[in-house]
Amino acid sequence: MRRFVFLVPLAFSLIIGTFSVWGLLNDRNPSEIPSALINRSIPKFNLSPLPGLRTPGFSRDNLLNLKKVSVINFFASWCLPCRAEHQSLIELSQNNEIVLAGINYKDINKDALDWLTELGNPYTYVGDDFSGRTGIDWGITGVPETFIVNRDGKVVHRFSGPLVGVKFKEFKELLTLELR
């Protein structure tokens, strides 16, 4: 019994060690926050279209009425990685089973228009979130960020960072699962 007491410090250090190994090996980003929206209905919002753009703006009700799987993408012209993922978005826009909606986050109107003219407009809807308030309602921590919303209007996945490479593949797999 007395001997056992002397093993206590070792036991504690083993526990800490185990968690440290897990924390290091398990490819994780300690500052990445899981979305609080997962498995919840999409938040309330109503965004006007970008002035000068023909694509309409949209609101929560729009999305709910569609009864389709939708992909909500936060983008901005000042965001470099957004440029990188744009090709992926164009690819997604070919898919008629989903609705791809963009939310232009804290962007200057003209810059956003130039951006869409230059790179092409993959979105069915584009909402103007100049104040960033809708971004907060969606709990985003930066741009680009992309959400998958299922047919019932529930947020099922959130991706932060550009949809390129392995991440885009993973994204498409999850999207296909939703579409089934």
Added chain:
Amino acid sequence: MIPELGQFSLVLALLIAIAQSTLPIIGVTRENTIWINSAKYLALLQFFLVLIAFMALMRSYIVSDFTVTNVVNNSHSKKPLLYKIVGTWGNHEGSILLWVLILVSFGGALSLFGSNIPTRLRARVLSVQGWICVGFISFMLFTSNPFERTFPPPLNGNDLNPLLQDIGLAIHPPLLYVGYVGFSIVFSFAVAALMEGEVSSAWARWVRPWILIAWTSLSAGIALGAWWAYYELGWGGWWFWDPVENVSFMPWLVGTALLHSAIVTEKRGAFKAWTVLLAILTFSLSLLGTFIVRSGLLTSVHSFAVDPERGIYILILLAVSIGGSLLLFAYRAPSLESGGLFSPISRESGLLLNNLFLTTAAAIVLFGTLYPLFLEGITGEKISVGPPFFNISFTPIGLLLGSTMAIGPYLKWNRADLAGVLSRIKFLIFISLGVSLFVWYLKSSGPAFAIIGVGVSFWLFTSTFFEWMDRVRLFNKNYFNIFKRIKSQPRSANGMTIAHLGMSFIILGVVGSSAWKEEVISFVEKGSQLKVAGFLVTFEGVSIHQGPNYNSEKATLKVEKEGKFLENLYPERRLYLATGTSTTESAIRQSLAGDLYVTISEPANNKFKGKWVLRLIYEPLVNFIWLGASFLALGGIISITDRRYKIGRTFKYRRTKPINKVVGLDNF
């Protein structure tokens, strides 16, 4: 060529470290005197090799040798010379090299100044020290080589993070590392004692100066870090319970517990296993800190570039050193007699109580820091554990510790008369209560902990002073002898008094600056006036200056109080050209009553372009923190010079008394 020389010395140092980690310890078992004695020379040789490597890297920084990757990443030819020099350790690789340099310096110091320690024990200690050296030098060579070359060399470097181009942060890491790494010697002593299966009073006496050196530097290092955060980060805070701060605080807490429990082991031969355990834990926590800062395991405001590969290497080092030593502890400690009988009211019990508070505090900090990781591992949930948790759980312990440590020095060894002590100083209790009530009356808005805190600080100060006064018979009629009487006190006793007074100051400063801070923020134009805490501050405009590697906008603020001009303050906004980052340089009017802390910045909102954002913060009593920390360090230094520990007096001592054998020291 010179970087290669540095690299080569490091490789040699690794080989020497391997020799140092094996030869002496085998020598001890084989009774081979030459092998035993080799420890001393190997440790010294190793020190010189690492010193050469360190100098080589420093030279690369000074001459801006952009063929060295490390210099490219962290320096710039236009950086002031001072920051080139200190930039040597302003990055991961360089700081590890500094870490190792300090590590081998301790080994070298033990070789030179530890001649009062039995050679066999010393050989074992140096061998254990050698294992740590092998671990860290190989870590450096394999994962973070500071001498890596780059080709073709760029025209200029990327510069050092401007926040780090500051004198406070230049000396903060070396002090902190002397603290962290200093505990490695203590750790080695503990492991060596466990291998010998014996912990004696003499052992505690030999290890004590090393504990004191490490503890003193760690205290100073932490305080300096807090001070840096205070004036450089621009929001007037000095402690945020950030993981990186916490991991430096934990070894301090446990190290302070060790400092006190080792006294009992030294004087009474008691608490042996506990003292050894604390010695192991203190260094283990230092290592854990190094690991957390460099692996990116937790998020922190200030950490080094994150690299999982390095994290894994350090983790293996940790597993071997901490796991190994604790296993040895579990195996050997049960056979250490617990020894020593004492009454529940005695100096021993008092020190145990101190240990209870300090280790509980350390456990709270450790657990709170790691809890998000635990929870994420178990449930996947992500939470933050920040200042509110630590403040709520730490404050009561801190106040309890503060109020009991006032009584500790009055207690006699073995059996003390608590009632007698209390009746002698009960008037201090009443006065302190009175002070608390008075503060309550003055500042009815303050939180309860602050009102209690001021009382505790006052109580600690007066009773510590009173105890000292009693001891040196301050008011003895023979006034002329007072200095003699002070000097005749053991240095360590005087050191203790000073350090305890320091704690009372720290409590006061912490309480004052967190409870009664005042803040005013406003847009200003030329001629605008703001008031805070009785100061009238006039904004007299901004002028543009050019620094060596930055441009600065410097505001002139006129500070007046009650119509009298006090001084001008010049807060700055600096734009560092190479990195394109800007920093705020606060300006502070310091006084013991409180700091007037000012910063300027540009408005975030374009509507207010052309104006400036002026922030005035009044931080009452904040300087007591730095004053208290200096007292801690001073107390530590005075204790180190205590005759008992014979640091630096070895040579002289040897000449007068060729065989220095305190009873029971050398049982070989």
Added chain:
Amino acid sequence: MNFIKFLLITFLYLAPVDIILAVEPDEVLTDLKLESRARDISANVRCVVCQNEPIDTSNSGVARDLRILIRERLLAGDSNKEVYKYLVDRYGNFILFKPPLTLSTAFLWFMPLLVFSLGVVILVGVLKKASPSNKSRFSDVSNDTKVSDSLENKKGKK
């Protein structure tokens, strides 16, 4: 792969990392009571794009938006609790520096008391064992202790 790494780095860079002033004068409420509540709240809310900072001291855009939002909610008559709930609904408990007491944080919140009580129990045990009235252990006093005792006594009597 390297390209993605590069992108991730640039992505992270979007969150400004230099530390400068936080609350801006145009955010400050004229109602001092509300303002001080706002400051208290924002000191306890973690900036979501920073490393480990409250929104109160962060200068990032999202932090500023959140500070303004908190003040709007307070002006609209929300209690502190409601403001926190509003934030947690969007960002999860991660955003709170003071984790709410739930099943998964109960251990965290009770741990200090637990550790302390355990320490007290151990302390009492040690004191009992070391107490001179516990005669059975008298023979255990080590040689070593006696020697150093006598040394101390000699020194002390000087």
